Amino acid sequence: MKPPLRVAVTGAAGQISYNLIFSIANGDMLGPDQPVALHLLEIPIAMDGLRGVAMEIDDCAFPLVTEIVLTSDPAVAFKGVHWALLVGSKPRGKGMERNDLIRENGPIFVSQGKALNDNAAADVKVLVVGNPCNTNCLIAQRNAPRIPRDHWFAMTRLDHNRAIAQLAIKSKRPVASVTNMTIWGNHSATQYPDFQHARIDGKPTMEAIGDRAWLETDFISTVQQRGARVIEARGKSSAASAANAAMGHVHTFTFGTAPGDWTSAAVVSDGSYGVPEGIVSSFPIRVKKGGAWEIVQGLDIDAFGREKLKKTIVELEAEREVVRDLLQR
Numbered sequence: 001m002k003p004p005l006r007v008a009v010t011g012a013a014g015q016i017s018y019n020l021i022f023s024i025a026n027g028d029m030l031g032p033d034q035p036v037a038l039h040l041l042e043i044p045i046a047m048d049g050l051r052g053v054a055m056e057i058d059d060c061a062f063p064l065v066t067e068i069v070l071t072s073d074p075a076v077a078f079k080g081v082h083w084a085l086l087v088g089s090k091p092r093g094k095g096m097e098r099n100d101l102i103r104e105n106g107p108i109f110v111s112q113g114k115a116l117n118d119n120a121a122a123d124v125k126v127l128v129v130g131n132p133c134n135t136n137c138l139i140a141q142r143n144a145p146r147i148p149r150d151h152w153f154a155m156t157r158l159d160h161n162r163a164i165a166q167l168a169i170k171s172k173r174p175v176a177s178v179t180n181m182t183i184w185g186n187h188s189a190t191q192y193p194d195f196q197h198a199r200i201d202g203k204p205t206m207e208a209i210g211d212r213a214w215l216e217t218d219f220i221s222t223v224q225q226r227g228a229r230v231i232e233a234r235g236k237s238s239a240a241s242a243a244n245a246a247m248g249h250v251h252t253f254t255f256g257t258a259p260g261d262w263t264s265a266a267v268v269s270d271g272s273y274g275v276p277e278g279i280v281s282s283f284p285i286r287v288k289k290g291g292a293w294e295i296v297q298g299l300d301i302d303a304f305g306r307e308k309l310k311k312t313i314v315e316l317e318a319e320r321e322v323v324r325d326l327l328q329r
């Protein structure tokens with residue numbers, strides 16, 4: 001039996017976590033032979049709800065779960081953890097943009113960044129889900145100087161999956177036929193879902209779909225606005241698909257991307273593709289088994305794509321200005 005990996009989930013009594021934690025416990029994220037110790041963080045007022053979640057975890061009798069820690073103290077939640085999934089924060093409601101939450105949710109990521117810095121395992125990796133996730137990730141990362149920059153991620157995997165699904169539906173091909181998808185920039189309405197480098201059955205998307213007007217307009221706006229459409233329909237933001245994306249992210253950054261393919265994740269920019277160094281932006285990322293990753297280099301971005309990339313980067317820089325006071329430890 002392998003030693004357990006410690007996985008922290010914040011906002012553990014919330015709707016995403018209600019799906020996510022059970023899949024982690026079942027071995028879907030880190031593998032069917034990997035025991036896990038669950039570290040579940042909530043705010044004090046939600047601790048009763050969290051105790052109910054813990055009862056249900058017990059009642060599943062998951063063979064892989066070695067321990068369940070329930071706490072409202074980030075220092076306890078992050079003690080010795082190998083992965084931290086930062087979900088806990090307020091979701092937007094109808095008619096809001098994700099960055100309307102920035103001053104309300106941002107401070108959460110100051111204290112959690114500090115607590116991760118001081119308590120997590122030396123090799124901890126952090127995935128920020130709570131919105132606006134790119135800038136929240138930047139805040140936490142800047143408050144945790146001990147944790148290497150390449151261990152920080154904000155989640156654009158849901159956008160990535162949405163983009164793949166839309167191309168599969170349009171081309172009437174199975175989802176597995178769609179590869180090499182990239183989400184560039186912010187997890188927001190300015191993100192650029194890049195159809196130009198995506199492939200369907202190995203063919204360029206343009207060739208497989210043959211409708212550039214649809215790709216440039218409906219495809220992009222459907223992916224950009226999907227979160228808002230789900231909120232309109234459900235009255236609550238996406239939860240099962242968000243949990244599935246978080247699991248997919250960690251799985252990929254553990255087991256690697258398929259040969260020739262890549263994934264999307266927001267990482268601390270190293271200046272690739274002219275994205276300003278230091279901001280947390282989504283890129284095409286190739287991952288090796290074990291989790292070492294690199295930004296895919298050398299993609300040729302045309303004038304249309306450059307314009308889209310510029311717009312989302314301008315927004316990320318503006319968000320950084322709004323939280324500048326939260327970026328210093």
Ligand code: NAD
Nearest residue numbers: 011013014015016046088089090091129130131155158242
């Ligand atoms: P939710 O309101 O159902 O749950 C959030 C939970 O976080 C609540 O239980 C709350 O008590 C808890 N919480 C709040 N502050 C906390 C803190 N300081 N420490 C620990 N826990 C805290 O919300 P949800 O639907 O689960 O969504 C959570 C976040 O994820 C939202 O910000 C939402 O916008 C975001 N989200 C991101 C993506 C993405 O693709 N990146 C997708 C879906 C949702």
Ligand code: LMR
Nearest residue numbers: 092098131227228237238
């Ligand atoms: C999503 O993309 O579904 C989430 O970020 C929730 C939201 O606010 O759209």
